[in-house]
Structures are given as structure tokens and as C-alpha cells.
Amino acid sequence: MEIFKTASDMREWSDSMHRAGQTISFVPTMGYLHDGHLSLMEKGASLCSALVVSIFVNPTQFGENEDLDAYPTDIERDLKLIKAKGARAVFLPDKKEIYPENYQTYITLEHLPKHLCGLSRPVHFRGVATIVSKLFNIVRPDAAVFGAKDFQQLQVIRQLNRDLNFGINIIGAPIVRESDGLAMSSRNAYLDPEQRDSALSLSRSCSQAEKMVKAGEKSANAIRSHIKSFIESFPDTRVDYISICDPDTLNEVEEIDTEVLFALAVQVGRARLIDNILIKP
DSSP, X not given: OEEEOSXXXXXXXXXXXXXXXXXXXXXXXXXXXXXXXXXXHHHHHXXXXXXXXXXXXXXXXXOTTSSTTTOOOOHHHHHHHHHHTTOSEEEOOXXXXXXXXXXXXXXXXXXXXXXXXXXXXXXXXXXXXXHHHHHHHHHOOSEEEEETTSHHHHHHHHHHHHHTTOOOEEEEEOOOBOTTSOBOOGGGGGOOHHHHHHHHHHHHHHHHHHHHHHTTOOBHHHHHHHHHHHHHTSTTEEEEEEEEEOTTTOOBOSBOOSOEEEEEEEEETTEEEEEEEEEOO
């Protein structure tokens, strides 16, 4: 497994692979890997002849007073896990390599970021769209795999791929959960034992919302109200949003008569956690 720290070295390797008739799958990460990340790598490795993984904690997708400085890292452990999954290369740049002095160019989307996480994290998706575009230009993959836990991010990247003609096969991989149902996240490391129990309110909310729809409830407001009360019954929780929306546009719906995305973000202690489920009536 090769490790590249500069864009030019990474691009040269990718170009040589393509000249040799090889295809490249790509899994971008911010490190501190868990089984969810590893499942993305397994999927990526099955798609193409060479898997590339990147590790970069992207500063431009963190807003003021968010957890950039506290974001957990363990590069040595991450590299061992990536190697065990059969990756051929790792792109491991530093901040100056990605955002050199006098950097000025950012990418914004008009509609999709104005929903869900974008409402409380106004700079987040500008940072996501910018770093993903840069990584696509550097790694030059044929396919890229992203987790469906960050459903809005997945839709943003699909839109970005279409709008900017990257021509990459964007794959959405299912949410990977702990045995108790908690969606895997690097930020789960922030939770103490009591907060860990409160964090289960997210996955349980997804199940409750699905049961309500299956039982015939069509009012999105009724479901939102019930779920908000349920989550707030747990200690150390603060609801950021509870959304029932169109999976493609992310526009909120009021009457549930076709498939919807149920998505929520909840602050549990100092961890901001997200979860979602697609529900058909």
C-alpha cells in the first residue's frame, strides 16, 4: 500500500493506473475509522481493481464553535485498518497541500444545502462540495462510495457529480449500526455511558416514525411532534431538527402519500449525531 502526501504524486499514480487499464474506486474519510468506514472500503474494493482511501480532516466544513480542534484522530491505527481492507493507495495530505496560501475558490449549491443540517451549519456543505471536488480532481476515481447516514451529503455529492460532469459512479452505502442500533460515527467517542443511552433515541425515533406511517399516520407534523417529545424525554439531548421530506429535493412534506426521508439531528452532550430512514406508506 502506497501513501501519498502531495496532490501531484497522487494524481501521477492514478494516471499510471488508468494507463495500465486499471479502474479506481475511492473512499474519502476524515479518519478515526470505524466499521462504517470499513464497510465503504469493502464496497469500493468490490467495484474496481484498485481502492484508494483519503484521510483529511477538512477545516472548511466546520463552522465557528464546532469540533474541528477536538475531532478525534489516530492515523497509525487508520492506516493499519485501510491496509487490511486491501487498499492500494492512501492520500494523506496536510492542510497546506489542500488549501495553500491565498486559496480563494469554493463551490456552492443553490438548493440542497438549504435543508436539514445546512440550516444550522451554513458553511458546512460549501466545505463538503469544495473538498470533494478537489479530491475527485486529484484521485480521479471511476467510482466513489459514501455512507447513507449522511443522506444530505450523499445527495449533494450526486448533484455535484452531475452538475460538474465528473462522470464518477457515486455509490450510496447503507448505514452501519452498533449492536444496539446506534448509527456508527466517529463522534460517538464523545459520549459518556449515560449519554450513550440517550443517543439511542435517534435510532428508536426512526423505528417509531416508520411504525406510525405503516399504521396509517399521514400527518408529518403529528410525527414530528411525537418524536420531539420522545427525544426530549432522554437526558442531555437537544433536537436540532426533525425532518420528513422528499428524498430527492429535501423539501419538507406535510402529507405522507409517497416515500419520504425521515431524518434528524440531535445534540447529545457535546456530540452532534444524525440518523435517517426512508419510509414508504
